Amino acid sequence: xxxxxxxxxxxxxxxxxxxxxxxxxxxxxxxxxxxxxxxxxxxxxxxxxxxxxxxxxxxxxxxxxxxxxxxxxxxxxxxxxxxxxxxxxxxxxxxxxxxxxxxxxxxxxxxxxxxxxxxxxxxxxxxxxxxxxxxxxxxxxxxxxxxxxxxxxxxxxxxxxxxxxxxxxxxxxxxxxxxxxxxxxxxxxxxxxxxxxxxxxxxxxxxxxxxxxxxxxxxxxxxxxxxxxxxxxxxxxxxxxxxxxxxxxxxxxxxxxxxxxxxxxxxxxxxxxxxxxxxxxxxxxxxxxxxxxxxxxxxxxxxxxxxxxxxxxxxxxxxxx
Amino acid sequence: xxxxxxxxxxxxxxxxxxxxxxxxxxxxxxxxxxxxxxxxxxxxxxxxxxxxxxxxxxxxxxxxxxxxxxxxxxxxxxxxxxxxxxxxxxxxxxxxxxxxxxxxxxxxxxxxxxxxxxxxxxxxxxxxxxxxxxxxxxxxxxxxxxxxxxxxxxxxxxxxxxxxxxxxxxxxxxxxxxxxxxxxxxxxxxxxxxxxxxxxxxxxxxxxxxxxxxxxxxxxxxxxxxxxxxxxxxxxxxxxxxxxxxxxxxxxxxxxxxxxxxxxxxxxxxxxxxxxxxxxxxxxxxxxxxxxxxxxxxxxxxxxxxxxxxxxxxxxx
Numbered sequence: 001x002x003x004x005x006x007x008x009x010x011x012x013x014x015x016x017x018x019x020x021x022x023x024x025x026x027x028x029x030x031x032x033x034x035x036x037x038x039x040x041x042x043x044x045x046x047x048x049x050x051x052x053x054x055x056x057x058x059x060x061x062x063x064x065x066x067x068x069x070x071x072x073x074x075x076x077x078x079x080x081x082x083x084x085x086x087x088x089x090x091x092x093x094x095x096x097x098x099x100x101x102x103x104x105x106x107x108x109x110x111x112x113x114x115x116x117x118x119x120x121x122x123x124x125x126x127x128x129x130x131x132x133x134x135x136x137x138x139x140x141x142x143x144x145x146x147x148x149x150x151x152x153x154x155x156x157x158x159x160x161x162x163x164x165x166x167x168x169x170x171x172x173x174x175x176x177x178x179x180x181x182x183x184x185x186x187x188x189x190x191x192x193x194x195x196x197x198x199x200x201x202x203x204x205x206x207x208x209x210x211x212x213x214x215x216x217x218x219x220x221x222x223x224x225x226x227x228x229x230x231x232x233x234x235x236x237x238x239x240x241x242x243x244x245x246x247x248x249x250x251x252x253x254x255x256x257x258x259x260x261x262x263x264x265x266x267x268x269x270x271x272x273x274x275x276x277x278x279x280x281x282x283x284x285x286x287x288x289x290x291x292x293x294x295x296x297x298x299x300x301x302x303x304x305x306x307x308x309x310x311x312x313x314x315x316x317x318x319x320x321x
Numbered sequence: 322x323x324x325x326x327x328x329x330x331x332x333x334x335x336x337x338x339x340x341x342x343x344x345x346x347x348x349x350x351x352x353x354x355x356x357x358x359x360x361x362x363x364x365x366x367x368x369x370x371x372x373x374x375x376x377x378x379x380x381x382x383x384x385x386x387x388x389x390x391x392x393x394x395x396x397x398x399x400x401x402x403x404x405x406x407x408x409x410x411x412x413x414x415x416x417x418x419x420x421x422x423x424x425x426x427x428x429x430x431x432x433x434x435x436x437x438x439x440x441x442x443x444x445x446x447x448x449x450x451x452x453x454x455x456x457x458x459x460x461x462x463x464x465x466x467x468x469x470x471x472x473x474x475x476x477x478x479x480x481x482x483x484x485x486x487x488x489x490x491x492x493x494x495x496x497x498x499x500x501x502x503x504x505x506x507x508x509x510x511x512x513x514x515x516x517x518x519x520x521x522x523x524x525x526x527x528x529x530x531x532x533x534x535x536x537x538x539x540x541x542x543x544x545x546x547x548x549x550x551x552x553x554x555x556x557x558x559x560x561x562x563x564x565x566x567x568x569x570x571x572x573x574x575x576x577x578x579x580x581x582x583x584x585x586x587x588x589x590x591x592x593x594x595x596x597x598x599x600x601x602x603x604x605x606x607x608x609x610x611x612x613x614x615x616x617x618x619x620x621x622x623x624x625x626x627x628x629x630x631x632x633x634x635x636x637x638x
Contacts, residue, residue: 049504156591157361186360186531191575191585198584213504216534220577220585243579257509259534261576263561266538271513272506274460275474 003037010070032231045222095168099180101160158189237314328385359546411486415498417478428466476507555629
C-alpha cells in the first residue's frame with residue numbers, strides 16, 4: 001500500500017534567546033533528521049521520554065508549526081509547499097487530539113460551538129443542519145444530545161477527551177494525530193477511550209499517529225512503534241518486535257524500565273545512569289553514547305549511526321547492531 | 322507497626338459534607354511495602370495526609386484511631402506530632418518541583434530538616450546531608466548541596482526529597498505517587514533506590530499510586546480503594562492472580578495487556594459523588610454482580626486467604 005503520510009529528513013530547531021547579543025546562536029534541536037512513513041489504515045506509535053521531540057513531530061506534520069528543514073508529504077503532496085487555500089483544503093483531511101482535555105477545550109464555548117467550529121470554518125453547514133451534524137458526531141463518541149449546550153467544566157476528563165475526539169472527527173479526516181490522548185485519564189477511563197479510538201478506526205478507516213510515553217498503551221494499540229531519543233528515531237519496527245525484542249540499547253533500557261502490571265511477567269530492568277542530556281548540547285556521534293551501557297567503539301562518539309534495516313520494517317540506528 | 326482503625330475524614334464544603342474516608346481500617350507491618358491503589362479522587366492521598374494529620378481545611382478527621390507504635394496519633398498534641406513528622410514518619414510528594422522551596426539551596430533545606438529533628442551542630446548536619454546525598458546517588462554531593470532546586474532535573478529533585486525524608490531514619494515512609502511526574506527510565510532509578518534504602522534502613526513504605534505496574538514491581542501487599550473505602554486487601558501475588566472484588570477485577574482488566582490485544586474490558590458508569598454516596602456498598606451501581614443486599618448494607622470484611630481480605634457481599638456466606 002502506498003504511504004498516506006511520508007516524512008523526509010524533518011528537522012525542527014527552536015532558537016534559544018539568551019539576551020539580545022546571543023540571539024539566534026543556540027538552538028534546541030527538537031527534531032533531527034527524522035524520516036518515516038505511515039500507511040493508510042495503520043496505527044503508528046511514537047514513544048520516548050519527555051522532551052525527546054514526540055509532540056514537535058506531531059505538530060510539524062500538521063504544519064501547526066513550521067519545520068526548519070525537510071518535507072512532509074500527505075497523499076503525495078508536499079505539505080510545506082501548499083498555499084493558504086490549498087492548505088486549508090488539505091487540513092480538512094487531518095485531525096488532532098491533544099493531551100490535556102482540561103486545557104484543549106475553550107471553557108467559554110459550549111459543546112455545540114466547540115465541535116461545530118471546524119464545520120463552520122470548512123463547510124457551509126448552518127443552523128439546524130450544523131446542529132444535526134454535531135449531534136451525529138457526539139453520538140459517534142458516545143455522548144448524548146443533551147451535551148450540546150453544556151460547557152467543558154461540566155464534563156469529566158474522559159468525557160472531555162471524547163469531545164476532543166468528536167471535534168477531530170468533524171471534517172471526516174483520514175489521518176489523526178493523537179498526542180497522549182489518555183495520559184491524563186485513570187486506567188478504567190483510559191480503557192473506554194482506547195476502545196473508542198480503536199472502534200472509530202475500524203468504522204471510519206482512519207490512520208493514526210499515536211504519541212505516548214506509556215509503552216504498554218502503545219504496544220496495545222499500535223501496529224508499528226517508533227522509539228525516539230533526543231530528536232532522533234533510534235529504532236522502529238512492528239509493535240511486538242519492539243516490545244519483546246528491542247535491539248537498540250536505549251530501546252532495551254526504556255522497555256525494560258516499564259513496570260508490567262503482572263507479578264509473573266516481571267523483567268530484568270536495565271538501569272541507565274544519569275539524565276537525558278540537554279537538547280541544546282546534543283552529544284556528538286550517537287546521541288546516546290554518554291549513557292549507553294553497551295558502548296565499546298570510538299565510532300559511537302564520532303559518527304551518527306544511520307537507521308539500518310534488520311528485518312522487514314525493522315530498523316535500528318546503532319553501530320553495534 | 323501502624324494501625325488505622327475506623328478512620329473518618331470529612332471535608333466540610335459549601336455544598337455539604339464530603340465523606341472522603343468512610344471508616345477505613347489499615348495495617349502496615351514492619352519492613353513491608355504496602356501499596357494503596359485507586360483512581361483519582363478515591364481518597365488515597367487523604368489517607369496519607371490523615372496519618373500525618375496534615376489534612377488541610379476544610380477537611381477534618383472526625384473519627385477513628387491511628388495507632389503508631391502503640392500510641393494514638395490523633396490524641397497527640399501539636400508539638401509532639403511535629404516531632405513525629407519527618408522523624409518517625411516522613412513523606413515524599415508527587416511533584417518534587419513544587420515540594421522544594423525555590424529560594425533556598427537544597428543543602429540548606431536538607432540541613433534544616435536534620436537540625437529540626439535532631440540536636441546536631443551545623444557542621445554535623447552538613448556531613449549528614451552529604452552522606453544522605455551519596456546514599457541516594459546524587460553525583461558530586463558537595464557541589465549539589467549548593468544548588469537551587471531549579472538547577473536539578475526532576476529525577477534529581479526527587480532524590481533530594483528522598484534524602485530529606487530518610488535523613489532522620491524514619492520507621493515509616495509515605496510516598497504519594499513518587500514517580501508519577503517522572504519518565505520511565507528515571508522512575509526505574511527512583512524505585513530501585515527506594516527498594517535499596519528500604520532494605521538498608523529497615524523502613525516500612527506506604528506507597529500510593531495509580532499504576533498497578535509499580536505495585537507489581539515493588540510492593541509486598543496492596544490495598545485497593547474505591548470512593549473512600551477499601552474494597553480488597555491482599556498480597557500482590559493474590560491480587561494479580563486471584564482478585565475477588567468486582568472493582569479489583571474491573572480495574573485489572575481495564576489495563577492493556579502485554580501479550581494479547583483484544584477489546585479492553587471497562588467498568589460501566591462513573592465514580593459516585595462523595596457528597597451523596599450511594600447507600601450500602603458504594604460500588605453497587607456499577608457492579609456487574611450487584612445483589613439486593615448491596616444496596617442496603619455496607620459489606621463487612623471477609624477473609625479469603627492468608628492476608629487476603631475482601632469487602633463484598635458476594636463472599637459473605
